Amino acid sequence: MLPSVLRSAWPVSTNLALTRSLAHFKPHMNPDPSRPVEGAIRTKLTNMLKPDHLEVHNESHMHAVPAGSESHFRVLVVSSQFEGLPLIQRHRLVNETLKEELSSCVHALAIQAKTPEQWRSNPSLAKSPPCMGGSKGDHTVEEKLKTGRE
Numbered sequence: 001m002l003p004s005v006l007r008s009a010w011p012v013s014t015n016l017a018l019t020r021s022l023a024h025f026k027p028h029m030n031p032d033p034s035r036p037v038e039g040a041i042r043t044k045l046t047n048m049l050k051p052d053h054l055e056v057h058n059e060s061h062m063h064a065v066p067a068g069s070e071s072h073f074r075v076l077v078v079s080s081q082f083e084g085l086p087l088i089q090r091h092r093l094v095n096e097t098l099k100e101e102l103s104s105c106v107h108a109l110a111i112q113a114k115t116p117e118q119w120r121s122n123p124s125l126a127k128s129p130p131c132m133g134g135s136k137g138d139h140t141v142e143e144k145l146k147t148g149r150e
Contacts, residue, residue: 045094045097048093049093049094049097050079050081052080052119053078054075054076055076057073070105073108073109073110074112074126075110075112076114078115079113079115080116094109110128112126
């Protein structure tokens with residue numbers, strides 16, 4: 001069920017369509033109005049790829065960013081639209097769907113794009129490696145900043 005704030009703000013037809021499109025999500029996966037970037041990612045992937053299963057994880061807290069940031073995400077998209085496509089084309093579909101977010105507020109996006117059959121045979125989400133803190137692992141960063149080279 002949509003939060004009352006959203007139900008009252010949108011026309012009934014939009015509410016019904018959104019409720020139907022989100023019907024396959026588990027309760028903990030409902031959009032959170034306090035997370036606009038996460039909500040936009042979830043909505044766009046749902047509308048474009050019609051996933052059988054979708055997980056959107058905000059991993060920003062694992063990185064050197066301010067509390068409450070929405071800059072680092074991991075998504076798992078299970079869609080029949082991936083059938084017959086190589087992994088690179090699946091990732092391109094996801095990237096194209098989220099091009100606005102990737103060109104503005106999303107710094108990092110880890111993608112797992114599976115077909116329903118792949119999901120049935122291995123229903124797992126890969127874990128993200130620990131953050132190196134950006135420049136923490138690069139001891140030459142100070143020199144690069146001075147010269148403008150990477």
